[in-house]
Amino acid sequence: MTTTDDPWHQVDEGWGRQAATFASLSEPGNCREYVALHHELAVDTGERLLDVACGAGLALELAALRGAVCAGIDASPRLLAVAKDRSPGADLRVGDMCAMPWDDGSFDVVTSFRGIWGTTPDAVTEVFRVLAPGGRVGITVWGHLKASLGAWALSPFRLASEPKVANQAAMVSLGRPGAGEELLTRCGFADVRRVDIPFAWEFPDPETYARALASSGPAYEAIQAVGEQAFLAHATDVARERLRDGLPLRAEIKVVGYLARKPAPSRLPEPPAEPSRAGFVAEPASTPEVERLYADDMDDNGYVMNTTRMFAHQPAVLNGLFDLQAQAHQAASLSIRQRGVLIAAMASTLGDSYCSLAWGERLARRATPALAAGLIGGDDSGWTEDEQALAAWARKVVRDPNGTTAEHLAPLRHVGFGDAKIVAITAFVTLRMAWSTMNDALGVHPDPELGASAPPALLDAVSYGRTIEGATRFSR
Template structure:
């Protein structure tokens, strides 16, 4: 799914030559990071992304007649919501355990375990491709594959983290910095697409046209610090931090940081800046 500090695959490995459900070696860590607590992620963390999903679908004009692919679909909530707008949906994610959740949510969708650098669909299959914090500054090669599977004039919508440090909810991401320093630096490289002009340049270099930046609403909400800590621990970046400091220390730090933001009678709320990009492939001549 969505944000991860796991390394990108160093090259495209032909998906069709792998056994069913198998992935290139470098992607196994993604399932370990994201899939180990799939039910927690799907029920405690992902629902807060509904604002983000709905806003991008609306901006893309997802509707009946669309054939939509969600890249890094994770537990599949965005796929489920796109289908409610009338789209015929597909999704791909490197975490087999999250794809299992997505298949329960959307049994009619074409959901596959795979590498976004080698999408297992033919050229010009989809009218729309979305990805919610799944394509990063460290994985620009995925855009070549996305362009390949889009029809001429097909629409692309991406979201990425924006100016996190200036966000009122920046505190909610602070525990990720418990990871080892090289991983923290990698996080900064991953989120580079949100910087002024960077995402636009990367998309244009990948052959997309009519690129524009849009504001996307995003807010995490949790009942209490303990629920927030458990939800955060279900994500890929948390897994990297937990490997460095241990799970008890990670959970304790997360709860401690959240306690300062408790307001009597209200849920914890962390608004974080998320940037969206809309683009399309060139129309057929």
């Protein structure tokens, strides 16, 4: 709720009193700034664009030429009347930029040309609100005035009373290095950057310059202090010293542009806040299928394996992979010990610690810890001939499937595996590789329970891959 006591209602007194002169003598001098900022923002056809403190609306006319669907707000009804005359189809409102009459997320682009200052930070909060997620903002302010060749053109404003001059300095402070970046970041904007914006006023003669300047809001503050005639005389004198033969009066002034973006919510689901026992993914939500998989693990092992926690995100894939593996090892009539040899040889060659430990421990129970550790280290002595043939083949499949030859199958054939079983054995190895690769790629560590039950020789042999300690951090 605003009242006519709110300061923005006083703005028109200064800014609106010579609206027609401002629009035709002063505002066109800003055209380089408008074009440059629209270019930086890549304003495009169909985009909903709001210009804050739009004044007489020349910037809006130029944005419409780029195809933007334009809206504007300004505190001065008399300036806005000019804007409406120029852009009858635009959504133009008289109002306060610190309490804008548009819904959240109404615009794709918001601009403001020297309309938002260090003294009006609330306007930036409003800009953030009315921008759609992902929307862009571009704000210009005066830059380093003392370093500007054309600073003379603004000097008559200093005829204003001391408090008014102090307020003008506070407004301009937004152009200082870091000031705009800090304000925009504090208001929630991302990708904040500062660019130099070209700005040059040109006038045919000192009198025209003085008239143009006198039509602005800050000039009115000076006029209130010294009177209109004195202001015009002073400004004309200042400009006379800058006359150049055959060329217009020219005042190049440093203008800073701040560009930023309202962050868009990520389209990707949030990653887990911290790694879980399921690796880089969170544990899946409880469903009947997930609970069934967990119950099977409890029956088989007395605990839920980390790999199950990860794979339970896709129960159908997990069950399918299980079934395929079973079909493959049944087709080859592999014993559990033969399967263990194939898996341990495959996993150790691949560098996968999880399956090396899980199946190494089973092999240790069915043979000896030393034999299991030896096989994992690449020493197959002590294993039967068929087990040695299986281990050698598994390692070749992992290490260099393009480097195999028909001769490499001879040891398998020698121990009685025909073509159909060789295909089934190779399928079993590659299906198990898929499982190991899933664990490793998704950061699934071996279960701490495996570390507790594995014999020391085996733990020493598995010196690669993801560590058991990596999982103990997440134990529950």
